[in-house]
Amino acid sequence: MFPPLFLVHTTPVPSYFMIICLRLITTASFLVQLISTIPLRVYNTSSSRSLHHNTTNCERYDVVLIYALPVTVVSAGDGKCRVEFPVEDGHLNGGGTLHGGFTATLVDCISTYALMTTGTGAPGVSVNINVSYLNAASPGEVIVVDAKTCKAGKRLAFLEVELSKKDGGRLVARGQHTKFIM
Amino acid sequence: MFPPLFLVHTTPVPSYFMIICLRLITTASFLVQLISTIPLRVYNTSSSRSLHHNTTNCERYDVVLIYALPVTVVSAGDGKCRVEFPVEDGHLNGGGTLHGGFTATLVDCISTYALMTTGTGAPGVSVNINVSYLNAASPGEVIVVDAKTCKAGKRLAFLEVELSKKDGGRLVARGQHTKFIM
Amino acid sequence: MFPPLFLVHTTPVPSYFMIICLRLITTASFLVQLISTIPLRVYNTSSSRSLHHNTTNCERYDVVLIYALPVTVVSAGDGKCRVEFPVEDGHLNGGGTLHGGFTATLVDCISTYALMTTGTGAPGVSVNINVSYLNAASPGEVIVVDAKTCKAGKRLAFLEVELSKKDGGRLVARGQHTKFIM
Amino acid sequence: MFPPLFLVHTTPVPSYFMIICLRLITTASFLVQLISTIPLRVYNTSSSRSLHHNTTNCERYDVVLIYALPVTVVSAGDGKCRVEFPVEDGHLNGGGTLHGGFTATLVDCISTYALMTTGTGAPGVSVNINVSYLNAASPGEVIVVDAKTCKAGKRLAFLEVELSKKDGGRLVARGQHTKFIM
Numbered sequence: 001m002f003p004p005l006f007l008v009h010t011t012p013v014p015s016y017f018m019i020i021c022l023r024l025i026t027t028a029s030f031l032v033q034l035i036s037t038i039p040l041r042v043y044n045t046s047s048s049r050s051l052h053h054n055t056t057n058c059e060r061y062d063v064v065l066i067y068a069l070p071v072t073v074v075s076a077g078d079g080k081c082r083v084e085f086p087v088e089d090g091h092l093n094g095g096g097t098l099h100g101g102f103t104a105t106l107v108d109c110i111s112t113y114a115l116m117t118t119g120t121g122a123p124g125v126s127v128n129i130n131v132s133y134l135n136a137a138s139p140g141e142v143i144v145v146d147a148k149t150c151k152a153g154k155r156l157a158f159l160e161v162e163l164s165k166k167d168g169g170r171l172v173a174r175g176q177h178t179k180f181i182m
Numbered sequence: 183m184f185p186p187l188f189l190v191h192t193t194p195v196p197s198y199f200m201i202i203c204l205r206l207i208t209t210a211s212f213l214v215q216l217i218s219t220i221p222l223r224v225y226n227t228s229s230s231r232s233l234h235h236n237t238t239n240c241e242r243y244d245v246v247l248i249y250a251l252p253v254t255v256v257s258a259g260d261g262k263c264r265v266e267f268p269v270e271d272g273h274l275n276g277g278g279t280l281h282g283g284f285t286a287t288l289v290d291c292i293s294t295y296a297l298m299t300t301g302t303g304a305p306g307v308s309v310n311i312n313v314s315y316l317n318a319a320s321p322g323e324v325i326v327v328d329a330k331t332c333k334a335g336k337r338l339a340f341l342e343v344e345l346s347k348k349d350g351g352r353l354v355a356r357g358q359h360t361k362f363i364m
Numbered sequence: 365m366f367p368p369l370f371l372v373h374t375t376p377v378p379s380y381f382m383i384i385c386l387r388l389i390t391t392a393s394f395l396v397q398l399i400s401t402i403p404l405r406v407y408n409t410s411s412s413r414s415l416h417h418n419t420t421n422c423e424r425y426d427v428v429l430i431y432a433l434p435v436t437v438v439s440a441g442d443g444k445c446r447v448e449f450p451v452e453d454g455h456l457n458g459g460g461t462l463h464g465g466f467t468a469t470l471v472d473c474i475s476t477y478a479l480m481t482t483g484t485g486a487p488g489v490s491v492n493i494n495v496s497y498l499n500a501a502s503p504g505e506v507i508v509v510d511a512k513t514c515k516a517g518k519r520l521a522f523l524e525v526e527l528s529k530k531d532g533g534r535l536v537a538r539g540q541h542t543k544f545i546m
Numbered sequence: 547m548f549p550p551l552f553l554v555h556t557t558p559v560p561s562y563f564m565i566i567c568l569r570l571i572t573t574a575s576f577l578v579q580l581i582s583t584i585p586l587r588v589y590n591t592s593s594s595r596s597l598h599h600n601t602t603n604c605e606r607y608d609v610v611l612i613y614a615l616p617v618t619v620v621s622a623g624d625g626k627c628r629v630e631f632p633v634e635d636g637h638l639n640g641g642g643t644l645h646g647g648f649t650a651t652l653v654d655c656i657s658t659y660a661l662m663t664t665g666t667g668a669p670g671v672s673v674n675i676n677v678s679y680l681n682a683a684s685p686g687e688v689i690v691v692d693a694k695t696c697k698a699g700k701r702l703a704f705l706e707v708e709l710s711k712k713d714g715g716r717l718v719a720r721g722q723h724t725k726f727i728m
Binding site: 310312314316317332333340342353356358360 | 674676678680681696697704706717720722724
C-alpha cells in the first residue's frame, strides 16, 4: 500500500512518474535517502510511538517533509523535482505565514532530490543557499515547489527552486542552491 | 512551568531576557510545535503534553527549536543572540552531518531573535537569506550560534549569523539575513 | 546618426527594438539614468576625448557599459531587459575568462534597467545581490544577459538575471537582485 | 615588510592617471593588471603610455582598481587584505552614491587578494558572491574594505568582505564570496 503521507496526484501526473516513484522506492535510487528505513517501518507499524523508539538511530531532519509536514511529490526526473503541499499551522511563523526556515529547508531538500535524479544520483553537500522571499503564503494555500538542476558538473552542482501558489501562480520564494559533489 | 528543554544559562544573561523568555513561552507568542503529535509521544510527559494542547491554535514551524530539536539560549540583548545545541540524530542529513535546512532555519530564527532585542522588538519579514556552509558538524559536537544585528533601520534590518563548534571554534556556517520592517 | 558606442545588431534584432531604442534615447524614459547627459554629448561630438573633459562632473560607474565595455540592448519593456556583448580582453579575470565583478555589475545594472521599464520607472536602491557562477566564458563568445522583474512591489522589487552564451545557450551565471523602492 | 605586489598611492590621483584614462577611453583598452609586476612598472616608469603598450596582452577587468578607480592597499597577509579609497564621481550610481556593481567588484577582487595571501596563492574561480547593501556612501567619504579568509580548504574557499566608512566605521556593505580551488 502506498504511504498515505506521500500521496501522489493521479490526475495531472504522467504515468511514467508512478513507475519512477515505485522504482525509486524499491530500488532505493531517489528518495531512498529521505525515506530510507524510517518510512518503511512507519508503514509497517500501527504505532508511531514504537516507530520512534525503533528508529532513534536513523532519525533525520528532513523527515519533517514526510511525517510532520508532508509534501506530495508531483513529478521527478531529468534533474527536476516538483512537490506541493498545503500551508498548515505547523508551517507558520509568528506572523501567521509560511516560515522562512521551512522555505529554506524546502529549497535545500527539493533541489537535492532534483539533483539526485540526474545521472550520478549523488546528493553532494551544500556550499551555499540563497533564498529571496517575494510574497507571503497563508494557511490553506497550496504551494508548488519546482526545483531544477541548472548545472550538474563534476565537482559543483547549481540548482534553483521556485515556490509559487498553485492557485494563480504567484511567486512565494526563489532559491539558489550550490552543492559540492564529492 | 518552564520547559526543561529550553534551559537558560543564568550567569551571562540580562535579567530582562528571562522575563521576555518566560513571557514568550507562557503566552505562546514566540515558539510552538513542529512535529505535532510526535514530540508529545517522544517526551511522554504530562507537562509538555498539556503545553501542546494549550497551544494547538498557534502551532508554528520554529517551535522545532524548543521541542523537537531544542536549543539553549546563552545570551540575548543589544541586538545580539547566542544559542547553542549538541548535534543529534534529528539534526542530520543523509550524510550523517548537520542538515543545511536546519542550519538555514537557525540563521532565520536566531537572527530574528537578535533583531527583536533591539529597540522596536518587531520581528519583520524575511527578504533574503544567504547561507554558506564551511564545515560539516557531526553528532555529539556542540554548535554555538551567534547572531548579531548589523543594521536595524527604519525599513530594513541586516543581520548576520555565525555557527561554530564550541570545541575549537571551527566555523560551520555563516549566514546573512535581510528583513523588512513593516 | 546612431552613436557608435552603442551599436545595435541589425540582423537578429526584431524591428520593434529599433523603435524602442530610439524611443528610449529620444524620450529619455528608459536608459536615461544610464546615458543621461553623457551619451547625449557623446553623440554630439566627434571626439570622445573632448567628451570626457566635458563630462567629468557627471561620470558614473555604470558608464563602463557604454564606453569601455559596451553592451548592446536587444530588447527592453514589460519589466524585462535583454542585452548582449562579446567577451573581450577588458572583461577578463586573471584566468582569462569573464570577470566575476563585471558579471555582478551586469546583474546589478541590467536588472535595474528591467525594473525601470515597469510602471513606476524608479530604479530603487540595492538591498542584496547574489550571483552564482556556473560556467566560464572566453574571449570571442557572445553573452546574452536576460533580466526580468519577478516582483515589483510597493517597497521591494525582486529581480533575476541570467547570463548565457548566445551560441548554444549554456548558462554562464545566474543572479538575484533585491531592491528597495524609496 | 610590505608586499612588493602592493604599492600605496601617495597622492590622491597621480598625474599619470589622466593620461592613462584618456588613452583607455580613446583606445577602449581601459584595463590592465592589478598584481604581479605591472603595478611595479607603473610606479617605476614615467611613461604609463609605454606601460600600456607593453601589457596589452594581459588586459583585465580588475585593473579598474588600479587605474580608473584606484584603491590603496593598507595591508595584506595571513589570508586578509585591507584596502581603502575615497568615493569619487566615477564610483557613483544614478542616485549619486557608491555603485552596487563596483561594490560587488570589490567584494570579488579584494577577497581574492586575501585568499592569495594564504599558503597556496591560488586565486581559484568564483562559485558564488552575495552582497548586502546596508548604507549608502557619498562622494568624499573614504571607504575601508576588509576582506578575510574564513576557510581555505583543499577545494573550496570561503571569504568575507566588509565595507565601512573610515570616519565613524558605519557599515556600507557586507559580502560573502565562495571560490573553487582548481
